[in-house]
Amino acid sequence: WYGDETLIHHTATNLVKGIPSNFALWNTFWHPHYPYQPLYTFLTGVFASLTDGDIMGSRFFNILLGLLCAIALFGLGKNIFGVHASLFSSLMFLTYDQTIIHFRMSYAHNGAALGNLLLVLYLCGNHPSKANDLKAGLGLALSAGSHPLFIHPALAALFVKFRNPRE
Secondary structure (H helix, E strand, O other), rough: OOHHHHHHHHHHHHOOOOEEEEOOEEOOOEEEOOOOHHHEEEEEEEEHHHOOOOOHHHHHHHHHHHHHHHHHHHOOOHHHHHHHHHHHHHHHHOHHHHHHOOOOOOOOOHHHHHHHHHHHHHOOOOOOOHHHHHHHHOOOOHHOOOOOOHHHHHHHHHHHHHHHHOO
């Protein structure tokens, strides 16, 4: 168990029980000690509760986030980069040592990674549309529900929309 992972797991299991605490502190979800957001924390707690509070449940949830990233890279990426490039990037993602290290642990960055990936893939889609913008926004919402660093991709998405406005 790693320090951040222990903190996330403990906070998540408490949040599912209705206790928004950060060990001895009341959790605001913006405090520097625990800045991770409630959506990711709650879902991590739900998966931990499926294993009676064992960290295996929290880690399984994060493994699913990694698999969803790989599926998105292939499924959405093939429309942008082609089948071969998207398959290659998906397999590279699954076998990259940093992916294996980070997506096997309970980190809010994993939820932000999936959300940011969805945001980028939908914004880069071949046919801009309101439906793609909505899906990109849902990706950003997932990122915002995981980590405060969503502000960086939010600003980038805003600049993309200003640069490429619709008639």
